[in-house]
Amino acid sequence: MNSRELKKLSRRSFLASSLRTALFSAGAMSTSAFAQPTPWRNWSGGLSCQPAGRHDIGSEDQLADILASTRGTIRPVGSGHSFSPLIPTDGHLVIIDQLSGILDHDNRSMQATFGAGSRLGDLGAPLQELGQGMMNLPDIDRQTVAGATATGTHGTGIRFKSLSGYVTALRLITPRGEVLDINASDGDLFDAARVNLGALGVVTQIRMQNRDAYKLKKREWTAPTEELLAEFDERAANHRHFEIFPLVYSDYSLALQIDETDEPIGQTIIPAEEVELSDLRRPGLQATPAEKLALNNALAQNAEMTEAVDLSYKLLSNIRSNPFNEMEYSVPAEVGAECVREILRTIYDQAIDVAFPLEFRYVSPEDPWLSMAYGDEPHATISIHRTASADYRPYFDIIEPIFWKYGGRPHWGKIHSLGYEQLKELYPRYRDFMEIRESLDPDGRMLNEHLKLLFNA
Numbered sequence: 001m002n003s004r005e006l007k008k009l010s011r012r013s014f015l016a017s018s019l020r021t022a023l024f025s026a027g028a029m030s031t032s033a034f035a036q037p038t039p040w041r042n043w044s045g046g047l048s049c050q051p052a053g054r055h056d057i058g059s060e061d062q063l064a065d066i067l068a069s070t071r072g073t074i075r076p077v078g079s080g081h082s083f084s085p086l087i088p089t090d091g092h093l094v095i096i097d098q099l100s101g102i103l104d105h106d107n108r109s110m111q112a113t114f115g116a117g118s119r120l121g122d123l124g125a126p127l128q129e130l131g132q133g134m135m136n137l138p139d140i141d142r143q144t145v146a147g148a149t150a151t152g153t154h155g156t157g158i159r160f161k162s163l164s165g166y167v168t169a170l171r172l173i174t175p176r177g178e179v180l181d182i183n184a185s186d187g188d189l190f191d192a193a194r195v196n197l198g199a200l201g202v203v204t205q206i207r208m209q210n211r212d213a214y215k216l217k218k219r220e221w222t223a224p225t226e227e228l229l230a231e232f233d234e235r236a237a238n239h240r241h242f243e244i245f246p247l248v249y250s251d252y253s254l255a256l257q258i259d260e261t262d263e264p265i266g267q268t269i270i271p272a273e274e275v276e277l278s279d280l281r282r283p284g285l286q287a288t289p290a291e292k293l294a295l296n297n298a299l300a301q302n303a304e305m306t307e308a309v310d311l312s313y314k315l316l317s318n319i320r321s322n323p324f325n326e327m328e329y330s331v332p333a334e335v336g337a338e339c340v341r342e343i344l345r346t347i348y349d350q351a352i353d354v355a356f357p358l359e360f361r362y363v364s365p366e367d368p369w370l371s372m373a374y375g376d377e378p379h380a381t382i383s384i385h386r387t388a389s390a391d392y393r394p395y396f397d398i399i400e401p402i403f404w405k406y407g408g409r410p411h412w413g414k415i416h417s418l419g420y421e422q423l424k425e426l427y428p429r430y431r432d433f434m435e436i437r438e439s440l441d442p443d444g445r446m447l448n449e450h451l452k453l454l455f456n457a
């Protein structure tokens, strides 16, 4: 690339070379039950299994039959967007894609009941037609409602709970075939079932608290990471959503701020002031950290700012088509910035071969026992990513202890190496969850090898 081409790098192409290398094709899955089931594979391709049975459920009665007529492990499957081995089994996979859609709604309470196999992204338009919008959405919307809530999937915003925090009722079919309609009046069972890791049974319906349909305005720009970290609490308090993607080998981050608006739908691109890049050589594979830093900083300074207005469900989530693997921990919000700094410093000092940015967000405290934001204090969530074609372990093994140092709790759907001994210390109601799990599934049918490690079973 010559200097003129470099100069032309717009914000978009900058993101293409940095974020896109990094950030994000939904792995298509067969949903039929075959005599010879097809192997299962997750979105990133890092996990696979050859189940004995793959059951595409069309009704709750059919699900009850499968539970009664099969032996061995049962794992419910969403859209396979988890990076951690929650699904793999040589037993039976239960696929509930057909249990989808809006089953009922009420515009006085602004609640709606969804088939648990609905993809988040398929609910936005029909909810909008009914006058409702979901409170918040994660970075992508290809997850199922059951899969997303099972792992405490969250978006950005200090005033916003995870999706599980907006569940007002759910229907759980236990491995013994009992049908449990669970809501807040069920107390402990409700708090256990809203983030359940697919370990309590199969969820078939979920009712959620929504709000009136709304539009959002998103602003994206790059700025020095230290400046953004210094402003983080104020921006998080004063804007509906605020998050940053700290760039590795750079003093800069991409900032993302979203607020409610009545402005017309559209997009504006504000060109950056041109920065002279001609003195920079594009670092090759062997570039030193200092060379990468110089180039990334210049590219970040040359990035355009964008503003976009759209319906909430179109603006909150993104399409990520380059597969990657991810580790995410939550830490108390007050130590989040320091944790980010230590990760960035470690990547630089150890010259770790990674191009993906970090992601740094705040989430509201909430009640579901296994939420990574359980308790009374807001949490910061911090993610690291590695392209799916490369081995993530060397990188993640170096960074994970940094999360532990700051009291980090792992995201259940993302890669971590913790087991029962550590988890029971991090989640105050962990043993209570285990008791409920044992009472609903005394034979351990919902447990694969990964879940046995988590629950010491």
Ligand SMILES: Cc1cc2nc3c(=O)[nH]c(=O)nc-3n(C[C@H](O)[C@H](O)[C@H](O)COP(=O)(O)OP(=O)(O)OC[C@H]3O[C@@H](n4cnc5c(N)ncnc54)[C@H](O)[C@@H]3O)c2cc1C
Pocket: 024, 043, 075, 076, 077, 078, 079, 080, 081, 082, 083, 086, 087, 096, 116, 117, 138, 139, 140, 142, 143, 144, 145, 146, 147, 148, 149, 150, 151, 152, 153, 154, 155, 197, 198, 199, 201, 202, 203, 204, 320, 411, 412, 413, 414
């Ligand atoms: C590109 C990408 C971006 C992401 N962005 C975010 C983000 O912004 N925020 C965030 O928090 N997470 C994020 N995640 C993680 C993702 O949201 C979670 O891993 C989520 O659980 C995946 O949902 P799924 O439908 O694919 O479920 P799966 O991965 O298929 O399953 C997840 C869990 O749900 C259980 N489950 C599924 N269906 C049922 C059911 N019917 N009954 C009971 N249990 C069930 C499974 O057994 C399993 O334990 C992202 C993942 C990817 C790949």
